Amino acid sequence: MAISIYSTLLPFPKLSVSSRKYHPFGGSNPSNLTIPTTSTVCTKALHSKTSDSLTSIITELEKESLNKDDQNKRQEDINTTHDERRLSDVWRELHGQDDWVGLLDPMDPLLRSELIRYGEMAQACYDAFDFDPFSKYCGSCRFVHRSFFPSLGMAHHGYYVSRYLFATSNINLPNFFKKSRWPKVWSKNANWIGYVAVSDDETTARLGRRDISIAWRGTVTRLEWIVDLMDFLKPISGNKIPCPDPTVKVESGFLDLYTDKDETCRYSTFSAREQILTEIKRLVEKYSGEELSITITGHSLGSALAILSAYDITETGLNVTADGQVVPVSVLSFAGPRVGNVRFKERLESLGVKVLRVVNVHDVVPKSPGLFFNEHVAPRLMKLAEGLPWSYSHVGVQLELDHKNSPFLKQTSDPVCAHNLEAHLHLLDGYHGKGHRFVLASGRDPALVNKASDFLKDHYLVPPYWRQDENKGMVRSKDGRWIQPERPKLDDHPEDTHHHLKQLGLASDH
Template sequence: MAITLPNMVLSLKGHRHSTPFPSKKPPPSPLLRRKNLFQGAETPPPVIPKVLSKTTGSMTSIIKELDREEQKEKEEEQSNERKLSDYWREIQGQDDWVGMLDPIDPLLRSELIRYGEMAQSCYDAFDFDPFSKYCGTCRFIRRRFFDSLGLTSLGYDVTRYLYATSNINLPNFFKKSRWPKVWSRNANWIGYVAVSNDETSERLGRRDITIAWRGTVTRLEWIADLMDFLRPISSDKIIPCPDPTVKAEAGFLDLYTDKDENCRFCKYSAREQILTEVRKLIYQYPNEELSITITGHSLGSALAILSAYDIVETGLNLTDDGRAVPVCVFSFSGPRVGNIRFKERLEGLGVKVLRVVNVHDTVPKVPGLFFNEQVPKLVQKMAEGLPWCYSHVGIELELDHKNSPFLKDASAPTNFHNLEAHLHLLDGYHGKGKRFVLSSKRDIALVNKAADFLKDHHLVPPFWRQDENKGMVRNQEGRWVQPERPKLDDHPPDMHHHIKHLGLPSDS
């Protein structure tokens, strides 16, 4: 009678977990039993029919593979037993993630995915439909932000929405409504500031202040909008820096520091909004362990790095009792932000940056396509005075979408840049050269939420995330209309107080 290979494997697995020979002695360990089965030992092995001798090699490899899977699951369980509250400083880059990336630390992986989801929420909540009269806003009220996105388990409360003015040279970053009467002609919602609640803070081991920046929702056209030249950070006397050779990309600086006195949402710059909110939260929790974590994807990643530098350069992360609140950036698929002096200054101030990139994505390769940190030191030295010589900052974690068996090999470059794809790659990444295995069973369907990247046999429709009826509802007369939304949050009334206390120049 023929015995199939799967049945044979099950039979052998049964041998591994039973006592093959009657004895008063304790049963041999699974490892010893496997040795007896396949390597020979003093204990005679079980009889294997001759008809199966040709499949022994295959069965051996299959069982070894099963053993590796079991061992990996045990290691994951043991790692997850560690309390995040005991290791949060290492996760936030206290030691520059030495020994935590290859193989990747499971706690670090889960935290990267968690902050990546907070960056992704900026896309999921953004109204970018030009036919909406609220185009350019967040679709949800601040107090129900995470609830509306199904992210209640994060355990954070959004304390402030962030806005920027569109009067800069990055038009594809902004979205405008076609309606004649709109909420604002010059403002766009660009992210939020949130703080962990009591329960989450206990689990994290500290009170975490998170800033999440929105990236661009238009494919990759924004790259063409980069002015692509470096400007001294201190040139406008807005961001203090004692070194005039520290430079950042001009478009990023404009987006971060510009404001519009005639717009109620942009009468304060994004910089002023962030610094005042962070200051308020630090003083709100004076006797607690704190951290400041900033996250963003794409262009939002550049703004995350710039704002992290600003917070530390201004000394905003210093408490009254002299403690320095650690500042960490988890960047996803971000471009270069500044020159080599910017890199040296930022890292010298103690800002920790971990950049997650897909090696096939073009965005992390710009600006500075020809003069960057990868050219020889002599060339860097010769080109450091040029307005096009850039350098990445921090530590890089390289991922490769070709390692995932779920993703298409040939696809559009925009898919290589997709944030949900990066989170999928993180979930399956265990280290360089190691097999891609999903660790948290994160739903692969999320990859196709705003992309066409999953292999067709998974039967997940591309670009499946849609607002029901595109936000249209029936009114009392039975007509389909756009519903009114609650009044948009304005700036808090104590802005002047915090701006004055920080010594920020403001005419508002």
């Protein structure tokens, strides 16, 4: 029996001989597979030659394990040295004060950590969203805002949600808005599209400021939403967003999504724009006297909304406190499309908005819209084309990642995989700079990549599309029938929303 056990172990020389459970990524695993300890091997030694041979093999395995431990300790020492720079001392640099010069190549460890943290806040929009058309709550958030982060296992982030954001689903973006098949639903004309969150006191002390964060939902299911857009630029002032320059233009579909409303629906009585502006005004007033930051994140279509809302907040002056202090506004976006023309880019930069866009070089979305006239075209030609309704320019600084550098991921041409947000966060975790080897820095589990994709190599044995509610949300009633449980009603809008709109000069009869 002993020979059988050892012969099974021998083809796996990289497994540690300590008594720990095997996991393809080096972490813990609920599997019951356990490797015998050295002492167990010794006590079960067979004849001398067999014993000597096994002892030699085990000694080599122990040496390899020690070497790996030494390497890990050296990496920990490096990380510790970097972490001696306190986040509270350098947060302005990490949020773009100097346009991230010197922080991206090689990759600054604290910046990587911050990008992953905000990326997880954007990912929370997907994890909390009800995509299921068989659910009567399809299109809503699965949790009330008071329990949002704890329900997602993200309480350690140290934020609380102050307000949910909704948009009218009357906009022609069928791949973004989801509707239930039930005749009686939570809302026929609205979808949940994100949230506003604020750092708690403990996290505020660690960050060095009170952080107001906005996270916008995008779309992960299919990429046809690009086609759904009209791909037509129009003046941003055309939708009553203030701008002194009529040549500043943005994509019309993004603009309509941000500014449209449906006053017959309690959730979309106010546009996404009105919801954002009133909440930022309320929070800046509430925390007056504290050092503040406004950090906006989003993935895919949510990235476009993040950039639009950052422009709007600064153009309307909501980031300036009563005593004249300017609250820095930063956008940390993922896999985002182009939003506006070159005049929009210039106006955004003149307002002091800092934008860092994380992209996968194989993703088609950041290359759209503006396939022919964009920031890569010669300046002279772009000058001639700037009046065209399909001449676009990216904003801010771009951090390029390449999924072909990760040894964990398949070499697939699936555009949905290349666009996946969890894959971007995995790539960030292993990115150390151009030309550097891909090495995971934080121990973030690569299995998360397959939450909503089939991107990990098969030999890691992580099922594709594995994330779902237990029993797909069905529960057993008292009479033994399987039913969808009732959920608490979502809050719609704070009672003082109209009051703040009046103060902003944006009020209308509701």
